[in-house]
Amino acid sequence: MSFLAPMALLLAGAIAVPLxxxxxRRKTGEAVExxxxxxxxxxxxxxxRTLKLxxxxxxxLRIAAVLALAFAAARPVGRMVGGGHPPTALALVLDNSLSTSAVVNGESVLxxxxxxARDALARASAGDRAWLVTADGRVVGGDMNAIRDAVDRIEPFGGAGDIAGAIARAAQLVQSSGIPARQLAILTDGQASTWSEVAALxxxxxxxxxxxxxPPRNRAVVRxxxxxxxxxxxxxxxxTTSATDSVTFRVMLGGKATARGxxxxxxxxxxxxxxxxxxWIAGSVELEPDEMRGDDTRWFAAHxxxxxxxxxxxxxxxxxxxxxxxxxxxGRVTRGSDVVIAGAEAARRPAVLFAPSDPVQLGAANRALxxxxxxxxxxxxxxxxAPVRGSGLDGVSALRWYAIEAVPGSADAAVDTLARAGGDAWAVAGDGYVLVASPLTPEGTDLPIRAAWVPWLGAAISDRLGGDAGAVTEAAPGTVVxxxxxxxxxxxxDGTMHAVTDARMxxxxxxxxxxxxxxxxxxxxxxxxAEVAESDLARATVASMQARLAGSDVAVFGDAGSWTPSVFAVTGRRALEGTLLIVALGCLAAEAFVTRAVPEGTEETD
Amino acid sequence: MTDPRTNRPDLMDPALVAGLGSIELVARRIVDGFMQGLHRSPRKGFSVEFAEHRQYQPGDDLRFIDWKVLARSDRWMMKLNTEDTNLRATIVLDVSKSMHWTGAPGRLTKAAYAERLAATIALILLRQRDAVGLIRFDDQVRSVIPPRSRSVHWHRIVKALDDPGAGLASDAPGGLMRAASMVGRAGMVLLISDLLMDPVEVADTLKGLASAGHHLTVLHIMDPAERDLAVGAIEAEFKDPESGQKLAATVADVREAYRTAVVESVDEWRQHLSGAAASHEVVLTDHPFGMPLRRAFMNRQILP
Structure with a gap:
């Protein structure tokens, strides 16, 4: 048994009064002749004897009445035979991740x-507190009606969300409630990829x-x-698509279908x-709709x-x-003088610059830079x-090169390193330049005689020197960027503009x-x-889910009819103050009866 | 129409009647009211009528020889008149300290009630030409007024009622024995007491009196608060004014048991006194004086 207001137990000291x-009593009262x-x-x-008894x-009876009242004031919660449940802090964690939008047997998992969730909330009583925490990070508290409305309004999230974070947040809420009876009611599709983190509960x-x-057979565009x-x-x-058989797809660009296959x-x-x-233009690769529509389209942007x-x-x-x-x-470039490919001694921008082939020109090259x-x-x-490590440079070796060093105070030197060789930066890029540490000769590097040479150069020109096109940021729904x-x-x-003020959003x-x-x-x-993993609808096992919910009292149900009664059934305990008040009233009634009762053997005197 | 009962002091509240004046005045009014209620003249039946004859014996007063019988039958017979058979009554009044108690401020103490009752009884008897005496006792005999039938004798009795008393015990047997010694021939002994004493000893004494031919009547004076334990306190320490003994009790807890104890005690007294051929009447101090008077006299059929 525990008490919600243990300080009220001090009232039990009042039993000293009748005692x-x-x-x-034989020493009290006035003296009467x-x-x-x-x-x-x-x-x-x-x-x-009768009087003593x-x-x-x-x-x-008086002591029992005082004790019952004191205990009732302390709001005890404990095990007791009968219905009802103790005041409970309940957090409903509702997984509305993309995977729950999958339709199974004509009805979505969500x-x-x-x-x-509605059935569970119907079991709430007046003393309960409840919250709704969803995988997309939303938290709704307040009265039960507000939570029911919030449940009704829940829509599938566009991505995986953060179910582990939602569980952790829900745990914080119930633990900070001050109510001893705490419960998390987690409603999820049990997607295996969801249960990757252990929550301490x-x-x-x-x-x-x-x-x-x-789970249904799901087709998705994963890349x-x-x-x-x-x-x-x-x-x-x-x-790239994820499917068990061949799928037809189409490529949309600027809202128009540009390719099918x-x-x-x-x-x-x-x-x-x-x-x-x-x-800048938006595009997508789309599949025919299936039981989970959210991953049938994957978006990209190109400049x-x-x-x-x-x-x-x-x-x-x-x-x-x-x-x-x-x-x-x-057709990737035209002839002109917008971009130059040159040795560093002739440095200008925009340009792809190589180290001088003659060491004597090293000083002139640095001055030109x-x-x-x-x-x-x-x-x-x-x-x-030394092997060169960098994108598009597989198999390329540096034979002779110079250590290229960032000018002190340069902020973007490290960010723009494209490739490294022997622990040194070998190729770096910046605003209007790509600088290579080796001369463009077979003695300096085998890059020009490798197949990667032309594609690398083309990418360097288009990506780095084709103008300030800006960048593409990839993100999952709701993640911080x-x-x-x-x-x-x-x-x-939809074409609407939304102001963005925070550096991270x-x-x-x-x-x-x-x-x-x-x-x-x-x-x-x-x-x-959406996260690629969200398209994998494989279910986690019960043991796997229990293992990742690191608590001492975890029960997993696959049937709603079995699960609903488990909500608010926190160790079978319930509030006892009502019972104690009844006991107190019973004691007082019995006391009144005994007080008025005529001892056996007495009769009225005429 | 006014209820005639309201004008009769013997039927009025005793405390109210007591407020009319002295014991003497109050007793007279009670007696007048009481006699009025009987619808009989107090003089009727009172005369020196012939009662019986007996054989003359030497030494007898020659004035009481029935000369007519002597003339007709030549026998010397003595004529006895009713005057010679008048009652000789002795009132034995308990004036111990326990009698000087009342359970309510506006109520007479048991002693005050008993004194007025004694004065009233004495006056009634004297008006019947009966001889009345008074013995007051507490732990000892305080006053002794031998029985006399003269009307002025009542003033002695009333005066004696004012004598001090309130001793720390009730020696009823002593008072009764003294009464027996005062009444030379069979008469009436009327004990007025709250009977807060040992019944066995009193009953034994009364048995002796009964064997001597006395008519015995016991008026058991009781305050209503004594019957019902009707004291104002909830928790109280009760103290016996005579013995000084104390007892703490919760009134509500013991009231019913107390009432039972009172009933049982009264029954015990009744049994003991019936064994002594004594009539026993419980008289509550809030009852009009007429009630105990009627009971006291009706039992013996000695009313005029």
Whole structure:
């Protein structure tokens, strides 16, 4: 038994009143001269046993009444046979992640969970406190009607949400309630990927409802990536689907279907596109609808611009000229002088700069870098070979290079390192430049004789030197993202503008492409897609769920009819003050009866 | 129409009647009212009528020889008159300390009630030409007024009622024995007491008196508060004014048992006194004086 107001137990000290009165009753009261004392003595003598028993009974009844009242005031909660439940702090954790939107047997899992939640709330009594915590991080408290309304309004979330965080938040709520009887009622589809974190729930009763229904076969687009991010204007969409058989797909770009095809299970498909639109544009790869619609579409954003005009400095060598010819042939660049490929001694911007092939020119190269505003300098020479680690540079080795060192005070030196060799930065990039630590000669690096040379150069030109196109931010619904420093406004898919003031913000809960606004134009994109794991509807086992709910009192039910009675059934305890008040009243009634009762053997005197 | 009962002091509240004046005055009014209620003249039946004859014996007063019988039958017979058979009554009054108690401020004490009752009885008897005496006792005999039938004798009795008393015990046997010694021939002994004493000893004494031919009447004076334990306190320490003995009790707890004890005690007295051929009447001090008077005299059929 426990008490909600233990200080009230001090009232139990009042039992001293009837006790002391009983013990001292022969010494209390006024003195009365009474000649017929012999009758009183006779009464005491003849009925002393009855009187003693009666007085003892009266004392016990009075003490019992005081104790019952004191205990009732302390609001005891304990086990007792009978219905009802003690005042309980109940947190309903309702998993409304994307996976719960799956339709099974004509009804979504979320609808089943909501029905079960309503049934559970119907069992609440006046002394209970309840909260609703959803996977998308929303918390609703207050009276039961408000919570029921909130349950009715719950919609499937666009992503996985944070069910572990919701459970932790719910645990905090019930633990801070001050109510001894605490319970978490978790309603979830039991998706295996959901239960990846262990929640510490000591001292809290946990009852889980995970509908025991077989998950549907789900098809999903798990990857849709534009390559390169900046199309000039051609680009490729690489997509991967998750399905047990071949699926048809279509590629939407700017709201128009631009490609259709069939994808084999798990295979990557590539769709080459050369759209006529320019600037930032939203696209998606879509499948035919299935039982879970939320992952049938995956969004991407691409920047489509004109091909940059490139020229090779005469000192850059034959490899540079050959590569430009190849890129021109592919249409990825045009001939012109917007971007130059040159040795560092001829540094300017925008340019792809290589280390000087002659060490004598190292000083001139550093001075040229300084004049061009490039925050890097060539340092001591390094002799390889050393493998180059960087995107698109697999198999490339550095044979001779210089350690390139950031100019003190340069903030973006580390961020823009594209590749490393022998522990040194080997290729770095910045505003209008890509700087390579090796000379563009076979003695410096085998890059120009590798197959990766032309694609790497093309990507470097389009991605780094094709103009300030901005960046793409990938996020899951509701996750925290950093706002670009240059943007104060986000354009939603419906075209509405939303001011963004915080440096860090939560991504919109609805999947889609949102554009960062730079002035009056789009300056980048925020692509919101559900987590890939959310498309895997495999169920966790009961043991797995219990293992991840690290509590001493965890019960998992697959049937709502069995689960509902477990809610508010916190160790079978309930409030006892009502019972104690009845006991107190009974004692007082008995005391009144005994007080008025005529001892056996007496009769009225005429 | 006014109820004639309201004008009769013997039927009025004793405390109210007592407020009319002295014991003497109050007793006269009570007697007048009482006699009025009987609808009989107090003089009727009172005369020196012939009662019986007996054989003359030497030494007899020659004045009482029935000369007519002597003339007709030549026998010497003595003529006895009713005057010679008048009652000789002795009132034995308990004036111990327990009698000087009342359970309510506006109520007569048992002693005050008993004194007025004694004075009234004495006056009635004297008006019948009966001889009346008075013995007052507490732990000892306080006053002794031998029985006399003269009307002025009543003033002696009334005066004796004012004598001090209120001793710490009740020696009823002593008072009764003294009464027996005073009444030379069979008469009436009237004990007025609250009977807060040992009944066995009193009954034994009364048996002796009964064997001597006395008519015995006991008026058991009781305050209503003594019957019902009707005291104002809830918790009280009760003290016997005579013995000083104390007893703490919760009135509500013991009231019923007390009432039972009173009933049983009264029954015991009744049994003991009936064994002594004595009539016993409980007289509550809030009852009009007429009630005990009627009971006291009706039992013996000695009313005029």
């Amino acid at each position: 002391v009165l009983h013990l001292l 009474f000649p017929a004392l012999r009758y009183l003595l006779r009464a005491q003598r003849e009925f002393s 009666r007085n003892m009974l009266l004392m016990l 609808a089943r969970l909501k029905n079960a 000591d001292g809290i009763s946990v009852t889980v409802f995970a509908p025991a229904v077989a 849709a990536v534009p390559e390169p991010p900046h199309w000039t204007p051609r680009g490729v969409i690489r997509a 069939t994808a084999a299970p798990g295979a990557e498909v590539s769709v080459r596109l050369q759209p006529t639109e320019r600037g 489509i611009g004109a091909a940059p005009a490139v020229v090779a400095d005469p000192g850059a060598g034959a490899f540079a000229r050959t590569a430009i010819d190849a890129l021109v042939q592919e 300084q004049r061009a505003g490039v925050p890097w300098r060539f340092g001591s020479a390094r002799i390889g070979p 950093a706002r670009p420093s240059w943007s104060r406004e986000l354009e939603w898919p 939560r991504a919109p809960t609805r999947p889609g492409v949102y554009f960062w606004r730079r002035g009056t134009a789009r300056g980048g994109a925020l692509v919101v897609n």
